[in-house]
Every structure is written in structure tokens, then in C-alpha cells.
Amino acid sequence: MTTNTSDQSPPTQARAVIIGGGVAGCSVAYHLAKLGWSEVVLLERDQLTCGTTWHAAGLLTTLRDTETQTRLAAYSQQLYRRLEEETGQATGLIECGSIQLALTPAKAEEMGRGYRAAQSWGIECEEISAAEVQRLWPLAYVGDVQTAFHFRRDGRINPTDVTRALAKGARQAGVAIFERCPVIAIEQNHGRVTAVETALGRIETSIVVNCGGMWARQIGRLAGVDVPLQAAEHYYLISEPVDGVHPKLPILRDPGRSTYIREEAGKLMVGIFEDVARPWNVAGIPADFAFGEIPPDWDRMQPYLERACGRVPVLAETGVKLLFCGPESFTADHNYLMGEAPNLKGFFVAAGFNSLGILSGAGVGFVMAHWIVHGNAPMDVWSVNIRRSHAWQNNPRYLADRVVETLGIGYQDHWPFRQWSTARGVKRSILHDRVAAVGACFGESAGWERPNWYARPGQKPVYEYRWGRQNWFENNAQEHRAVREAVGLFEQSSFAKILVQGRDAERALNRVATADCRVPIGRVLYAQFLNERGGIEADVSITRLASDRFMVVTAAFTATHVTAWLRGNIAEDSHCVVTEVSDAWCMLNVQGPRSRELLAGIASGAWSNEAFPFGTAREVQIGYSQALAVRITYVGELGWELYVPVPFAVGVYDAIVEAGKPLGLAHCGYHALNSLRIEKAYRDWSHDIGPDDSPLDAGLAFTCAWSKPEGFIGRDALLAARSQPRRRRLVQFLLSDPHEMLYHNEPILLEGRRVGLITSGMFAHTLGAAAGLGYVADERGVTDELIAMGRFEILIGNRTVPARASLRPLYDPGGARPRG
Numbered sequence: 025m026t027t028n029t030s031d032q033s034p035p036t037q038a039r040a041v042i043i044g045g046g047v048a049g050c051s052v053a054y055h056l057a058k059l060g061w062s063e064v065v066l067l068e069r070d071q072l073t074c075g076t077t078w079h080a081a082g083l084l085t086t087l088r089d090t091e092t093q094t095r096l097a098a099y100s101q102q103l104y105r106r107l108e109e110e111t112g113q114a115t116g117l118i119e120c121g122s123i124q125l126a127l128t129p130a131k132a133e134e135m136g137r138g139y140r141a142a143q144s145w146g147i148e149c150e151e152i153s154a155a156e157v158q159r160l161w162p163l164a165y166v167g168d169v170q171t172a173f174h175f176r177r178d179g180r181i182n183p184t185d186v187t188r189a190l191a192k193g194a195r196q197a198g199v200a201i202f203e204r205c206p207v208i209a210i211e212q213n214h215g216r217v218t219a220v221e222t223a224l225g226r227i228e229t230s231i232v233v234n235c236g237g238m239w240a241r242q243i244g245r246l247a248g249v250d251v252p253l254q255a256a257e258h259y260y261l262i263s264e265p266v267d268g269v270h271p272k273l274p275i276l277r278d279p280g281r282s283t284y285i286r287e288e289a290g291k292l293m294v295g296i297f298e299d300v301a302r303p304w305n306v307a308g309i310p311a312d313f314a315f316g317e318i319p320p321d322w323d324r325m326q327p328y329l330e331r332a333c334g335r336v337p338v339l340a341e342t343g344v345k346l347l348f349c350g351p352e353s354f355t356a357d358h359n360y361l362m363g364e365a366p367n368l369k370g371f372f373v374a375a376g377f378n379s380l381g382i383l384s385g386a387g388v389g390f391v392m393a394h395w396i397v398h399g400n401a402p403m404d405v406w407s408v409n410i411r412r413s414h415a416w417q418n419n420p421r422y423l424a425d426r427v428v429e430t431l432g433i434g435y436q437d438h439w440p441f442r443q444w445s446t447a448r449g450v451k452r453s454i455l456h457d458r459v460a461a462v463g464a465c466f467g468e469s470a471g472w473e474r475p476n477w478y479a480r481p482g483q484k485p486v487y488e489y490r491w492g493r494q495n496w497f498e499n500n501a502q503e504h505r506a507v508r509e510a511v512g513l514f515e516q517s518s519f520a521k522i523l524v525q526g527r528d529a530e531r532a533l534n535r536v537a538t539a540d541c542r543v544p545i546g547r548v549l550y551a552q553f554l555n556e557r558g559g560i561e562a563d564v565s566i567t568r569l570a571s572d573r574f575m576v577v578t579a580a581f582t583a584t585h586v587t588a589w590l591r592g593n594i595a596e597d598s599h600c601v602v603t604e605v606s607d608a609w610c611m612l613n614v615q616g617p618r619s620r621e622l623l624a625g626i627a628s629g630a631w632s633n634e635a636f637p638f639g640t641a642r643e644v645q646i647g648y649s650q651a652l653a654v655r656i657t658y659v660g661e662l663g664w665e666l667y668v669p670v671p672f673a674v675g676v677y678d679a680i681v682e683a684g685k686p687l688g689l690a691h692c693g694y695h696a697l698n699s700l701r702i703e704k705a706y707r708d709w710s711h712d713i714g715p716d717d718s719p720l721d722a723g724l725a726f727t728c729a730w731s732k733p734e735g736f737i738g739r740d741a742l743l744a745a746r747s748q749p750r751r752r753r754l755v756q757f758l759l760s761d762p763h764e765m766l767y768h769n770e771p772i773l774l775e776g777r778r779v780g781l782i783t784s785g786m787f788a789h790t791l792g793a794a795a796g797l798g799y800v801a802d803e804r805g806v807t808d809e810l811i812a813m814g815r816f817e818i819l820i821g822n823r824t825v826p827a828r829a830s831l832r833p834l835y836d837p838g839g840a841r842p843r844g
């Protein structure tokens with residue numbers, strides 16, 4: 025299968041079928057072929073690029089919100105630079121550079137931090153003055169510019185041409201591309217994709233890649249797979265010709281005005297990322313929409329166009345050639361949807377690019393092809409992994425309400441702790457009104473409304489976003505101290521609870537988890553689930569409830585992934601069933617030195633160390649309920665997690681609150697949970713540990729039961745790595761200056777040299793300064809001496825702050841308190 029034409033019929037069998045001939049589909053096809061796969065077929069409903077790709081503005085800007093997106097963009101730039109030479113198809117690449125403006129001190133702080141992190145990822149960038157912006161962009165008004173950042177290697181490209189170049193490269197390497205060939209059905213058997221039905225015939229295949237752009241949601245439905253994305257209107261304007269503009273004029277990104285401006289054939293193009301977007305065709309994208317446009321709404325765009333005229337005054341005197349509006353797909357969190365579906369083997373998705381599909385398209389194809397061929401992504405892609413999404417997110421009203429906010433967010437302030445303001449209140453715990461009544465300020469995770477911090481009487485439970493100390497700093501301090509000194513109550517019902525049950529449950533779980541699950545009923549284990557490379561796919565607690573039943577608990581946002589991971593790694597003939605039961609149980613977490621006193625006063629049984637040791641669980645009677653009490657901690661104190669059936673939870677909550685009053689009980693939010701766990705150096709999956717981090721590097725090898733008879737997934741990789749010197753280790757840092765704050769991505773310096781980035785950070789109220797975790801990498805090996813003796817600093821914006829480094833937790837290094 026080397027060449028093809030669209031008037032031929034597709035084959036009846038293929039190794040992989042790609043649905044969609046936009047930039048994503050063509051890039052996946054190109055990269056699969058480059059990895060040596062033959063019999064790859066790409067099916068396009070109409071003509072290549074006819075969906076969203078043809079009308080993109082073609083910006084190639086590298087610095088994105090996350091490291092993953094930045095790396096995908098950087099790879100794309102690299103490939104696009106050589107694609108024309110390789111394929112003979114022009115791409116229209118112009119390396120004109122880009123400038124990003126900061127108009128406020130807050131934006132300057134945010135961008136300064138972002139650009140210093142990006143330097144660690146190999147992105148070329150320099151901070152420039154307003155005068156320098158003026159020199160590079162003579163037509164721009166710069167009177168309001170605080171500072172700016174110049175990315176010389178950025179540029180722009182012709183989206184249609186670059187997609188055609190990818191398609192040509194794919195064809196040259198053997199991919200068969202069929203246009204006017206819509207996929208109309210997808211077949212599956214025993215949880216695995218088996219074939220696609222097209223208008224031109226049926227193709228048997230074990231790999232399907234859904235690159236259907238804004239149709240990807242509908243295509244997903246053909247397979248029973250949720251692809252939560254929604255199209256929204258997206259605009260740019262093209263002016264009449266303007267004197268003085270030229271192709272090498274850098275792209276001017278102006279977050280303060282929600283616009284970018286670039287040259288387009290002697291004219292100016294103004295792209296708009298409005299604050300309040302408009303969803304398009306919520307009920308479904310028309311099947312015959314090709315090279316389509318949406319009639320523009322001038323009134324809605326007027327304020328943004330006026331703002332753009334403020335930046336480039338000549339625009340006000342220049343006629344408008346075109347106000348273009350086209351649809352693009354957006355997701356609930358402004359990240360892409362990539363990877364294998366959680367509920368259908370062999371069905372992959374690459375869609376939902378939030379208006380970044382061209383600049384990341386090559387990177388997307390590279391990652392997807394690797395994932396398909398090798399079974400894993402070539403880098404940590406959790407932030408774009410489709411398994412971070414939840415089935416309920418495919419609700420059309422939710423998506424329509426949320427994408428109103430998603431479109432503009434890239435150009436807004438990325439405050440620390442910023443919360444979504446649309447589509448809120450999706451999931452509320454039965455305790456929601458109770459915690460609201462005592463001042464909870466809610467944040468959202470996985471759709472759950474969760475108390476992040478509690479306002480004091482007279483204080484509004486509202487975020488006032490800023491860099492530096494937050495308006496809830498003192499609330500956090502009080503909650504933090506209460507847990508260290510008395511007792512705190514955390515409402516954590518959102519936590520994911522997964523039952524692993526059946527005659528073979530012990531054996532099946534034992535193979536997936538690092539810990540030895542052959543334990544008596546009532547034992548609680550801390551464990552990771554690893555991939556074959558030894559990377560951490562999940563960080564969980566496991567409680568043995570019966571000889572044939574275990575409960576796995578993990579963070580709410582990982583529920584889909586962890587459930588899928590368990591199911592995917594349990595043999596089909598195993599007598600073991602995995603069931604997510606998160607919504608059936610509330611979880612009340614009582615932590616602190618007086619937690620024993622509190623619970624012993626209202627719950628059945630003995631609560632002494634001997635009667636109820638650390639790492640054990642048992643049924644207790646509390647309030648009018650039976651609950652599962654689990655002695656474990658994520659804050660480093662004596663404490664118990666109480667799992668209470670939902671209908672009983674209000675009564676149990678009231679009983680705890682009442683009994684806690686004389687003991688100094690504090691209502692504590694997720695920010696306190698975070699500050700406490702960072703102070704204690706407990707790791708957080710997706711921040712500090714993930715699929716590319718091994719327990720050896722992360723200091724979690726103590727969870728590994730090396731000598732389990734049947735081993736565990738990832739053990740061989742760890743054993744091989746164990747004999748090597750440690751070149752990367754997770755370290756805790758404590759700043760010397762209590763006025764500085766850590767969030768994440770701040771560069772770590774050792775003797776002035778960059779050796780890593782902070783993965784998570786927060787003010788540690790007991791230690792008295794901001795603390796953070798981060799990997800230190802050194803090819804010569806990261807020894808205990810290096811950490812103990814090295815001169816460490818953290819780069820925060822343009823400030824270099826000395827920091828103490830430690831491999832052991834700086835708070836309670838011996839771990840005596842949870843066991844007290």
C-alpha cells in the first residue's frame with residue numbers, strides 16, 4: 025500500500041485507521057508511517073483540511089500554559105522547519121518571532137515566572153523593554169507596556185499547506201488517504217475496537233484514531249467513548265493593506281486586550297480571544313459542514329476591535345477586508361484530549377485543541393504515534409490525557425456553559441489558585457450546605473465543589489487573586505496550625521473509591537500494586553501502580569475489607585484513569601471485578617493530635633495505639649451510622665479517615681463537629697491539606713510524581729515489596745535502575761525568606777546551575793516559610809552529600825532565594841506523630 029487516490033475504495037483491512045484529515049489526523053498518519061507502520065489508512069469525510077484546519081491563523085508560539093503543551097509546540101516548530109524540504113510541499117513558514125506584552129505588574133510576574141520555567145525546557149526567550157517593543161513594532165502603542173518577552177524562534181505557517189505537507193509525507197511513507205469517505209459506524213468486541221464502517225465499505229482494524237476535530241465527540245459516541253469537547257465561535261479580522269507592515273513583523277500577543285496582531289500579506293490580522301465566548305451547535309456539528317464559515321457578530325467583537333486599535337492606532341484609520349468567524353473545539357480545562365479511551369482498547373483520540381491545533385499538531389502526531397506503537401507516550405502527557413476527563417463531562421449543557429470561559433482563558437491572568445467561574449456546582453457533597461454554613465470557600469475538582477478554605481465570621485469566602493500572600497493566607501495558617509496542635513476536620517467526599525472484588529482480587533491487585541496485598545483483613549497499604557517502565561501511574565491507599573474485597577482510594581480527578589488502569593491490567597479470565605463507588609460514600613477526615621480523643625468520645629470500640637494501630641481499618645459505630653475508620657494520614661498527624669454511606673453522613677458530620685468544639689476542632693480545606701502535606705513532603709500524583717517518575721527517584725521505593733512471588737508491574741525496570749547511581753531525586757526545599765511564595769515550576773539552582781523545577785509548593789506554616797518539592801537532576805549522581813552540602817537557591821521571577829534542601833521531611837522527619 026504505497027500510493028492511493030481518493031477514487032479507489034479503501035481496503036478491507038488495515039493496521040490502523042485514522043478518522044479525520046485535519047492537521048491532527050495527517051500528523052498522526054505521518055508519524056505512524058515514520059515509525060515504520062504500514063497499512064495505515066486515513067479517512068476524511070470531505071476533503072483534507074475542510075474542518076477547522078483550513079482557516080486557522082497559523083500562529084506558532086511556543087510558550088504555553090503547561091510544560092506538555094510547550095514541548096508539543098517546540099517539537100512542532102522543529103518539524104515544520106524541515107517539512108518543506110523533506111516533502112517538497114511548501115508550508116508557508118515564516119520565522120518572524122513573537123512578542124508577548126505584560127501591562128500590569130501581576131502579568132509581568134506571571135510571565136516572568138513562565139519564561140524562566142520555559143528556559144528550563146529549552147525555549148529561547150528574552151525579556152525586552154517597551155522601547156525595544158517599539159523598535160520591533162513601530163506601529164504599536166507601547167505607553168502602557170510594563171515589560172515584554174521576545175521569542176525569536178516563534179513564527180507562523182500556512183495551516184492548509186503544512187497539513188498537505190504532512191499528508192504528502194505520510195503518503196510518501198505508505199499511508200493510504202481516502203477523501204469523501206465518512207466513517208459511519210465503529211464496531212467492537214469484548215472491549216476492543218474491531219472495525220470501522222465507512223460510506224465506501226468496512227475496514228477491519230484493531231486501532232482507530234479519532235482525529236475528528238469538533239466532530240470527535242460525535243465520532244466517539246459511535247464507539248461509546250466520551251470525548252468531552254464543544255465547538256465555539258472563534259474570530260479574526262483582516263484589515264486592508266497597511267504601510268509599514270511586513271512578513272517579518274513579530275506576532276504581537278496582547279493579553280491585556282485579549283488579542284494578537286500579525287502581518288498577513290501586507291495587511292494586519294487581529295485575532296480575538298474574547299472573555300465570554302459563544303458555543304456553536306451544541307446539539308451536534310452538521311455532517312456536511314466543510315470549508316464553512318459562521319456569519320460574524322460585529323457588535324460582539326466591536327469592543328475587542330476597539331481595544332486592538334488602542335494597541336495599533338493605524339488600525340482605526342484602516343478599512344476592514346474581512347471579519348472571519350470559524351468554529352474550533354474547546355475542552356473543559358483548556359487542555360487537549362489525547363490517548364487511548366478508558367473504556368475501549370485500541371480506540372485512540374487526538375482532538376480538542378483549544379485553538380492550538382496547528383502549533384502543536386506535529387507534536388500531537390509524534391506523541392500519538394509513539395503511544396500507539398509502543399503502548400506508552402514518549403513523555404508525561406497527563407495534562408492532556410483523555411483519561412483525566414469524566415463521562416459526565418460529555419453533558420452538552422456543561423460543555424456549552426464551560427467553553428464560554430475556556431476560549432478566552434489563555435489570554436487572561438493565570439493567577440495562582442485561580443478557579444473556574446462557569447459550569448460550577450456540578451457535583452455537591454451531601455455536606456455541601458453544612459460546610460458552606462461555616463464559611464467554606466469552594467474550589468472545583470473533577471466537577472466537585474470542595475471547601476478550599478474557610479472564611480472567618482464576617483469575612484467573605486471569596487478569592488481575591490494575587491501573587492504573593494493570598495487573602496486567605498491567615499485562614500490557611502489557622503487551619504494548618506489546628507491540625508498540628510489540636511484537630512481538624514476535612515470534608516473529602518470527592519475522593520475516588522474503587523472496589524476490587526472477587527475470588528482473584530488479592531492476586532490481581534498484588535500484580536498491579538507495588539505493596540504486598542497479601543495482608544490480613546483490616547490492613548491499610550500505601551502503594552503505587554507502575555507502568556512497565558517503572559513510572560508511577562497511580563498513588564493510592566488500599567484497604568483490605570474482606571478475603572475477596574479491597575477498597576482503593578485515590579484523588580477525585582484520577583478516578584477514570586485509576587479505574588481504567590486496574591481494569592486494563594487485570595487478566596480477562598480473572599475472577600475480579602473493578603467498580604468505582606465514589607459517589608456512594610462520603611469521606612470525613614479527622615486529623616490532629618486530639619483526633620483520638622474526639623473519635624473515642626463518639627465512636628465505638630477502643631482507639632488506643634494498641635487497639636487501633638497506624639495502617640489499620642475497622643468498622644465503627646458513629647452517630648447513627650456504621651462507618652469504616654481508616655487510620656492513615658496525608659498531613660503527617662495522628663488521624664482517621666471515616667468512610668460513611670452518603671445518607672448517614674450529615675448525622676456523623678454533626679456528631680464530629682459537636683464533639684470537636686471543646687477540643688478546638690477547625691474546619692479545614694484543601695489548601696490546608698496541601699500546605700500540610702508539602703510541609704511533610706508527602707507526594708502528590710500529577711504534580712510531584714507521574715508516569716515518568718519512578719519510586720526510586722521519588723523516594724517512594726519503601727512501598728515496593730521486591731520479593732513478592734509474582735512481582736509487580738514495573739518491578740523489572742526498577743530492579744535494573746536500582747543498581748545505577750540516582751541521577752534524579754525528589755527533594756524538599758524550604759525558602760530562607762518567609763515573604764516569598766512557591767507555587768510550581770520555579771527553577772532550582774545548585775551552585776548557581778539549573779538542576780530542576782519545583783513541582784509543588786505552598787507556605788508551610790509550622791516551618792515558617794514556603795516549602796516545595798522538586799527533582800534535582802545531575803548526571804554525576806545525586807548523592808545524600810550533594811543534597812546536604814550543596815548551595816541551593818530557587819529562582820522566583822527575577823529573584824534568587826536561598827533554600828534549605830532535604831531528602832527527609834523537614835517536618836517530623838522520623839514520622840513519630842502519625843504513629844503516636
Ligand SMILES: Cc1cc2nc3c(=O)[nH]c(=O)nc-3n(C[C@H](O)[C@H](O)[C@H](O)COP(=O)(O)OP(=O)(O)OC[C@H]3O[C@@H](n4cnc5c(N)ncnc54)[C@H](O)[C@@H]3O)c2cc1C
Pocket residue numbers: 043044045046047048049067068069070071072073074075076077078079080081082083084205206207208235236237238239243258259260349350351352374375376377378379380381382383384
Ligand atoms: C479562527 C481560528 C483561528 C485559529 N488560529 C490558530 C492558530 O493561529 N494556531 C493554531 O495552532 N491553531 C489555530 N486554530 C485552531 C486550529 O485550527 C485547530 O486546532 C486545528 O485545525 C484542529 O485540527 P483537527 O485536525 O483537530 O480538526 P479539523 O481540522 O477539524 O479536522 C477534523 C476532520 O475530521 C473530519 N471528519 C469529521 N467527521 C468525520 C467522519 N465521520 N469520518 C471521516 N472524517 C470525519 C472533518 O471533515 C475534518 O476534516 C484556529 C482556529 C480558528 C477557528
